[in-house]
Amino acid sequence: MQILILNGPNLNLLGTREPEIYGSTTLADIAAACVEYGTQIGLTVQCAQSNAEGALIDHLHDARGKMSGVIINAGAYTHTSVALRDAISAISLPVIELHLSNTHAREAFRHVSMIAPVCLGIIQGFGAAGYMLALDAMKAHLTRV
Numbered sequence: 377m378q379i380l381i382l383n384g385p386n387l388n389l390l391g392t393r394e395p396e397i398y399g400s401t402t403l404a405d406i407a408a409a410c411v412e413y414g415t416q417i418g419l420t421v422q423c424a425q426s427n428a429e430g431a432l433i434d435h436l437h438d439a440r441g442k443m444s445g446v447i448i449n450a451g452a453y454t455h456t457s458v459a460l461r462d463a464i465s466a467i468s469l470p471v472i473e474l475h476l477s478n479t480h481a482r483e484a485f486r487h488v489s490m491i492a493p494v495c496l497g498i499i500q501g502f503g504a505a506g507y508m509l510a511l512d513a514m515k516a517h518l519t520r521v
């Protein structure tokens with residue numbers, strides 16, 4: 377079971393700024409922890425990050441036929457991108473939406489997710505630990521009876 381973890385705009389800055397919102401763990405640390413945890417639970421994890429909407433869509437398209445599922449922190453594109461939503465819808469793979477922060481406890485513009493209706497579920501508000509929770513959720517989904 378191959379899982380793509382896709383991170384969107386500005387998440388390459390994790391651990392360097394705004395630790396009170398996003399924590400002090402770097403994206404590289406999160407990626408390494410996800411690969412390690414994935415191995416423990418029987419998932420092969422690949423990670424990618426881009427600040428560009430089109431590149432994120434290309435990653436989603438490339439996942440077709442190769443990946444069993446996708447975990448996406450689409451960053452601010454979550455709240456704006458019909459194109460990302462269409463890409464998620466088009467690939468017919470289970471996709472879990474993830475956020476480090478609880479977007480509903482923040483500004484009103486973060487309360488709307490364009491991608492939520494086409495995702496399997498959402499994990500948010502648990503910081504970096506959310507990525508491991510999402511891997512557990514994806515494993516449970518892929519191995520459900």
Ligand code: CA2
Nearest residue numbers: 386387389390393451452475476477486
């Ligand atoms: O909570 C999340 O994971 C978000 O997806 C993060 C996005 C934000 O636009 C979403 O509403 C919620 C922002 C990512 C910015 O990441 C930074 C990391 C360090 C320093 C500055 C920004």
